[in-house]
Amino acid sequence: MGVVERKERERELRSESIIDAAERIFFDKGFEHATMNDVAEEAELSKGALYLYFHSKNELCMAILQRSLLILKGIFKSLKGNNNQTGIEKFPELASEFINFTKQYPNHYNALLSYREHRENCPVTGKIIKSTIEENRNINNIISEIIRAGQIDKTIKTDIDADKLSLALWGNFTGIMPSSILSEKVMPNFNPEDIIEYHFQLLINAIRT
Amino acid sequence: MGVVERKERERELRSESIIDAAERIFFDKGFEHATMNDVAEEAELSKGALYLYFHSKNELCMAILQRSLLILKGIFKSLKGNNNQTGIEKFPELASEFINFTKQYPNHYNALLSYREHRENCPVTGKIIKSTIEENRNINNIISEIIRAGQIDKTIKTDIDADKLSLALWGNFTGIMPSSILSEKVMPNFNPEDIIEYHFQLLINAIRT
DNA sequence: GTCACCAAGTGACCAATGGTCATATTTTGT
DNA sequence: ACAAAATATGACCATTGGTCACTTGGTGAC
Known part of the structure; x- marks a missing residue:
């Protein structure tokens, strides 16, 4: 049963898609002016979820x-x-x-x-x-x-x-x-x-x- | 009457002493963790006064x-x-x-x-x-x-x-x-x-x- | 099928802080 | 002596990084 593996894969994908979103936001607005809310919205996630994948901005x-x-x-x-x-x-x-x-x-x-x-x-x-x-x-x-x-x-x-x-x-x-x-x-x-x-x-x- | 000149000199001194204070604070706490309140206190001025001399942190x-x-x-x-x-x-x-x-x-x-x-x-x-x-x-x-x-x-x-x-x-x-x-x-x-x-x-x- | 469980996700909330501004104080020129 | 200008104050505001109690939905045991 590859459930664990699939979950791991999905976690990796989520993580990558958050980075994708962050790139779009940070590159567009600049690191200082971009907010985690922006990133969350772009990633179609809540802000809290971001912190499940990354410890900080x-x-x-x-x-x-x-x-x-x-x-x-x-x-x-x-x-x-x-x-x-x-x-x-x-x-x-x-x-x-x-x-x-x-x-x-x-x-x-x-x-x-x-x-x-x-x-x-x-x-x-x-x-x-x-x-x-x-x-x-x-x-x-x-x-x-x-x-x-x-x-x-x-x-x-x-x-x-x-x-x-x-x-x-x-x-x-x-x-x-x-x-x-x-x-x-x-x-x-x-x-x-x-x-x-x-x-x-x-x-x-x-x-x- | 060198009032203007004296004021200019004083302003310069104030400015330098703010930078002195900022150095102590920033070098000690690091830029990110130091606050303008810290600097103001160290410079023995109010926060508002800092902004009379510098536009921003x-x-x-x-x-x-x-x-x-x-x-x-x-x-x-x-x-x-x-x-x-x-x-x-x-x-x-x-x-x-x-x-x-x-x-x-x-x-x-x-x-x-x-x-x-x-x-x-x-x-x-x-x-x-x-x-x-x-x-x-x-x-x-x-x-x-x-x-x-x-x-x-x-x-x-x-x-x-x-x-x-x-x-x-x-x-x-x-x-x-x-x-x-x-x-x-x-x-x-x-x-x-x-x-x-x-x-x-x-x-x-x-x-x- | 059902149900307890748990990882994943939510968003209201908090504390901290950069910056502002109406007000107060001091200095200046007359 | 006094008005005007310069300087300084600190309560206040808006913003935001980060948290956490709570919800959701898939999972596996029975």
Whole structure:
């Protein structure tokens, strides 16, 4: 009797459909101005029901953020799987794929950047937090594997520390673009892509064999 | 009769003392859990009075953030003014000075990272926002001037784009460290400084003559 | 078929808080 | 001395994240 399994599946579906609704509401109104009542209405549920699936508004945001990480993981994974390019050729692709991501999923990108904001109001023990950290680890691993592949095919210097470089790149992704938002009219001639691409160019010179 | 001038000065002092109080409260309780009543009490004013000086809680946070930028500007300025080092020697100092800043002023560093969170809830036209953007521009200019000085003393390649590199570095500062918070146990062997320093090492190889 | 049980869902309700505004106090210029 | 202007007060309001006593409907035992 698969009742338990079916219920589990249904619970998962409900949970996903709540996140769907939350995305629509949060992306539309912005996190601060969106209310849990809005989300409840959009999800065709009562407010109380939301709290059967998520501990807080912040945790619901973390669930959206997790989706962003999953999207990114998919992107980098398929870059890694592409066997027509050498490691060093894939390197600038990391940048351009990320830029594509920010353009194709601006709201999810935005959610990604709001990590700090929501993270600190969520319990450390939560399942969502744990899997968010896990996804982040996965992404970093994929990036460093791409770098290591370049070392194996001898297009990237072997003395490069793939793990550290991978973290540095991730830092770029979550830093450079916001910095350009921060800078606003600081350097009106440049857009974020210019900066990211230029930075990667410099790094290529430092890591290629 | 300098009454107007005196009033202006007093207003400025009041404003600063409110920011002082807000720093104590926000840094202690965290932005989310601190209330404007707390701040008012700490500033020995009524809540209403706070709003004579700042339009909103978010704008008050931006005032704190502005102080962070001023601190950083001072740090980079004195690095720039040091005439005992060549440009390329100053380059890694940018990283270590920033790391020092994060350790010496963890709360202000934290405030800096919360830019996005508060910025989007402030009116674009506000005086505080404008001067925040201005300070950010100043910092970027100082960094690029340091790089250009290295090109003049011939320790940094002349074909390096100082403006772009400066923005990329700023992106690092606001990205790498948070990424390591994000990553949390992703790479437990490394701490943020390792990553920042490694990254700068790679860049040095790319830009030195 | 019936009935006790329990997970799922409801929505009125609460406490907390950002922000306002009529009123009060202090300072200024005359 | 006094009116006008600037500054400050704090009761008050609207909003909202979160709770909980209660309802609903499916489930499985008999």
